[in-house]
Amino acid sequence: MAVVEWDRWACDTIRENQKRGYPVVKEWPVWQGDVRAFDWSSIPEDIDLLAGGPPCQPFSMGGKHKAFGDKRDMFPATAEVVRRLKPKAFIVENVRGLLRPAFSNYFEYIKLQLEFPEACRKSGEDWIAHFKRLQREKTSGALHRTGLTYNIVTNLVNAADYGIPQKRERVFIVGFRSDLDIRWNIPDLTHSHDALLYSQWVSGEYWDRHGISTRKRPSVPANLENRVKRLSSSLPLASLKPWRTVRDALQGIPDPRKRKPHDFFNHRHQPGAKVYPGHTGSPLDLPAKTLKAGDHGVPGGENMMILDNGEPRYFSVRESARIQTFPDGFVFHGSWTETMRQLGNAVPVALARTIAASVGEQLMERRIQLEARARQQGVA
Structure with missing residues (x-):
């Protein structure tokens, strides 16, 4: 196992919690520095999971939007780590800006690099030439017949839909090594805006839970009146929980x-x-x-x-x-x-746990299947 992080303040946060004996990070082997300088030979191949978040600034709405022209673009380094470690699965997270039309070709290029990590960029080959070569080799089927390949799933996720008290939209790129033949999709949503509106403006349960009297409750926002009327005439929303709010998150503090x-x-x-x-x-x-x-x-x-x-x-x-x-x-x-x-x-910790647990569940199920098959073949 390795935890590689270039930012010294983030590393200091982990170290401080380690000194305090915080259980989750207590045994983390933290290495501070550039991921490209880490000795990946110290980590065995075929690990279960590689997870990371390349810097978002090249694609962030608040950044300079240089993408491949930004020296902080670490997607090529991410593909290189995948090539070296050959993990059973990987999870990569980045900002919604990655999906902007201006970056559409580069986003496709990122996915192809992760899908075929052994088809490396050649000396003197710029990213556009590499992209075109990957496209040709993908459509020809050559890369699927030989070498390391991954089945890639991409999703735009709103953290609020998974019970995080924050409207945080992020892109997740999840890959499973093709030889495992795993079929995966993003976990089902657990929370919704409509369920929150119902609890606030139809049942009143939200305000009751927070001890806010009828007199002090705000009025239904004008832009939501028709939506609330529709919810008032329907059955209670039992399938999804209400979005969690700032008030929910700060309760008790x-x-x-x-x-x-x-x-x-x-x-x-x-x-x-x-x-x-x-x-x-x-x-x-x-x-x-x-x-x-x-x-x-x-x-x-x-x-x-x-x-x-x-x-x-x-x-x-x-x-x-x-x-x-x-x-x-x-x-x-x-x-x-x-x-x-x-x-x-x-x-968000709870969102990372949801995604990682879903990936881990698929890996565990596949391991059980392969072990059962091996036992059957041994008996035969």
């Missing part, structure tokens, strides 16, 4: 402005939140906007919330960690800027 003694790590008030056009923060009774890797200056006010009285307030680091579904016992190392950057770059 004290207001950091009151400075009363509490047992929460990284929970200090950050002053200076302001509302202005385009910088509006997250409402309490919806999933949060996508937390971003910044502090005060993120463009849409994603790192602050709007309180019941209409005032803005920055999320504390602990509140941001709640929104990213990190456990309260996991601490973050560094300044406000560095910790918020770590959180803005993170995959």
